[in-house]
Amino acid sequence: MHYTLNVNGQDRSVDVDDDTPLLWVLRDAMNLKGTRYGCGAGLCGACTVHIDGQPVQSCRMPVSSLGTSKIVTIEGIGDTPIGKRITDAWLKIDVMQCGYCQGGQIMAAAALLAQNPKPSDDDIVTAMDGHLCRCGTYLRIKQAIKLAAEGS
Amino acid sequence: MLPSELKKRIAGLKPSRRAFLAVSAAAGGALVVGYYTLGRGKALKDGALNAFVTIAPDNTVTLVAKNPEIGQGVKTMLPMLIAEELDVDWRQVNIEQADFDPENFKGQYAGGSMATPENYTPLRQIGAATRFVLVQAAAEQWGVSASECTTASGMVHHASGKSAPYGALVKAAAKLKAPDLKAVKLKDPTRYTIIGKPTIGIDSPKLVRGAPLFGIDVEVPGMLYAVFHKCPVFGGSVKSANLDEIKKLPGIKDAFIVAGAGAHVFEAEGGTASTGLQPGIAIVADSWWRAQKARDSLKVVWDEGPYAHHSSEFFAQTADALLAKDPAWVYRKDGDPAAALKTAAKTIEARYDYPFLAHATLEPQNCTAHVADGKCEFWAPTQLPEAARGLIAGTLGVKEKDVVIHITRSGGAFGRRLMNDYMVEAGWISQQVGAPVKLIWSREDDVQHDFYRPAGWHKIKGGLDAEGKIVAWQHAFVSFGKGHEFASCAGLDPGSYPAGRIPNLSFGTSLIQTGVPMGPLRAPSENAMVWVFQSFLDELAHAAGKDPIDFAIAVLGKPETKPLGAEVFSAARVLGVLTKVRTMCGWGRKLPARTGLGVAFSFCHLGYAAEVVEAAVAKDGTVTLNQVWAAIDVGRQIVNPMGAENQAQGSVIDGLAHALNEKITFANGRTVQSNFDGHSPLTMRQVPPVEVAFVLSDHEPSGLGEPAMPPVIPALTNAIFAATGKRVRSLPIDPAMLAG
The missing domain is CATH 3.30.365.10 (Aldehyde oxidase/xanthine dehydrogenase, molybdopterin binding domain)
Structure with missing residues (x-):
């Protein structure tokens, strides 16, 4: 099937099966590799993107359900004011170890700050708890979110 | 080398x-x-x-x-x-x-x-x-x-x-x-x-923009996508499959049976040899999603091999029976532990067990390979490309010098990517189809076809003299392997602390042979053994009526003493980290009810770490981690303090996941868990503050990938004992056992 998706502000056409998860459309049909496969079951958050501003796990989102939604990925989030503050904070603290989950972490953090510019510790934990980091960089993730929130 | x-x-x-x-x-x-x-x-x-x-x-x-x-x-x-x-x-x-x-x-x-x-x-x-x-x-x-x-x-x-x-x-x-x-x-x-x-x-600015740095991100012109469907039962092989049906599905380019080649890990002596190519079914398609989806239609008749009856219950029962007898092989004996136990002023006995664990790197195993027209090129997240080259050359029948390996960034590794099974699979599939192929394991493949951290079952008897000094340590454990050959990472170092400091000590083992693949997981062996040893030392401290840190320092003895088999061990450096962590955590301060501090230390991979956990245990058994303190000595120079602190905190958090969350079990010869809902790293909610201090000592700098990991597990279970008087002797921690 032919689909036109709005990704990072651009309309892009792809030809994929109806049930293809957005994750694999982004990665393999659009060559946007920053959205990452971790579990395929909505359990790890590595594939988080924004759909109309909401954080969504793209591994569970069939392409046929997207319609004209506006999709933002890790490749595009740095161009938004909140995304820029978050990625700057991520770099200042150097959150990363392997970095594989960090795209999803940043997307979740950006959605949190968009809805709640000054989150408490509990707010951060509630928003981020499903996002697994196998390297265990959670303390720096928390710190970076707070730093980004200060700059708002 | x-x-x-x-x-x-x-x-x-x-x-x-x-x-x-x-x-x-x-x-x-x-x-x-x-x-x-x-x-x-x-x-x-x-x-x-x-x-x-x-x-x-x-x-x-x-x-x-x-x-x-x-x-x-x-x-x-x-x-x-x-x-x-x-x-x-x-x-x-x-x-x-x-x-x-x-x-x-x-x-x-x-x-x-x-x-x-x-x-x-x-x-x-x-x-x-x-x-x-x-x-x-x-x-x-x-x-x-x-x-x-x-x-x-x-x-x-x-x-x-x-x-x-x-x-x-x-x-x-x-x-x-x-x-x-x-x-x-x-x-x-x-x-x-x-x-x-x-x-x-150096890659951080790229990582926050989602740049394609990992193996799974590799793109090669003309590339096809593959999945490799292996027998869920370890040691099994393929009899037949409905390949003609699979080949008719949309986008499928090929589907074929791989008979397997080389030294299968299951057949090698004790399971210690390098892996070969496992049997399975390759499905090659024009997209990974189509290859993966085709597996839903796959019907396979397996030969489940000799280990289909193996299960976690079977292992536990076998271990129980073996621990009731003398160990089959006593490989360290100092003095006469049995006699010393008879004359000791006080004796205690305890059993400990810990489960198999998966690595579960967040980036699943994957490899892109192009083996065609005399080309033999690989792009892979691998920890050990030298071994990959040998494995590939031997299995595919090509010369080592013709194997080109591009090392990509790994989305976590923890020892999993020392094994290059996914690389030889990708190479084999590419050679069969004559095109570049990207093989990606699904998360289910990854959890169910790991080289697991081996489980183990220990029985220790300890004896104290009238002054509270340890005079006897008789240690039997059940592990995996064959004869006198441990399966990969299933052994206990005969120099394990406190061996050499106790006049009457023995280490003996009995081994179970199985088809379950085993291998190194971050701080191999120590990730389990340090918990057993530092827990039992804590038990002995309490039995002797001593403060655990004072007791640890007393057992350490003169700073120059060296246990056999661990020549680089320095008691002075242990003392350095123990005294540092004692100060950091305010050891001995008054704590609320059902709250405790626990301490443990380890020496591994040339580094020394002493850690204290403050844990609170609720009436219903829920464990809350208030704080972790880690004092670490990896020599005179920290090269990059930014990365070093991150490694140390990550190691502690990894260890806490072993203690609280993770367990792999087997039934009917296969892995029960299949995704992160069954085997999860720590989540943000579970993570306590982790304060790290580096103790600089005048020694050559050493690494930080592993040394901070092992002691946090016993520090936590010792803290739980301090809080509740209940001793955790089985991992992961069962909150039900701590209720009341």
């Missing part, structure tokens, strides 16, 4: 491992220096002074990162060593990841926390030798003595006021003879401008 030697060295299976590490450490890098050359034998790029350093006319310096980056920070840290002695500004440095290139680079692996000890001196020497020829070139041009020249920020200066950027000197310098690496003079550490400065990861 032969891959087999390297594997032993990293995986830490054999009783002699520590001795082997000791040889390397005692040589202080001298042993390693011999491996390094300035790499002029091979064609070098324009501006290259050697295999590590290239300088462009605009004075941009490109340094090669030779080792695999798996999140431990070596792609940044190793070039920092070169840059420091080359005397350049870090901001003028670019870093390139090396391919596997044994002609130019040695020790291209990630494992055993060895990158720092193996490279700390040699890479500084590389930097200094490169600086030396640049200075020499300037001196010759100016007709002055090199000794009158100085360098800073990538420039050579002379007292006369003359100066030149390195970029202008490269051509002349490239013609000069490089000095003997061992003879070059290294900087006084007080002059360091890069080493010891918090430095952000």
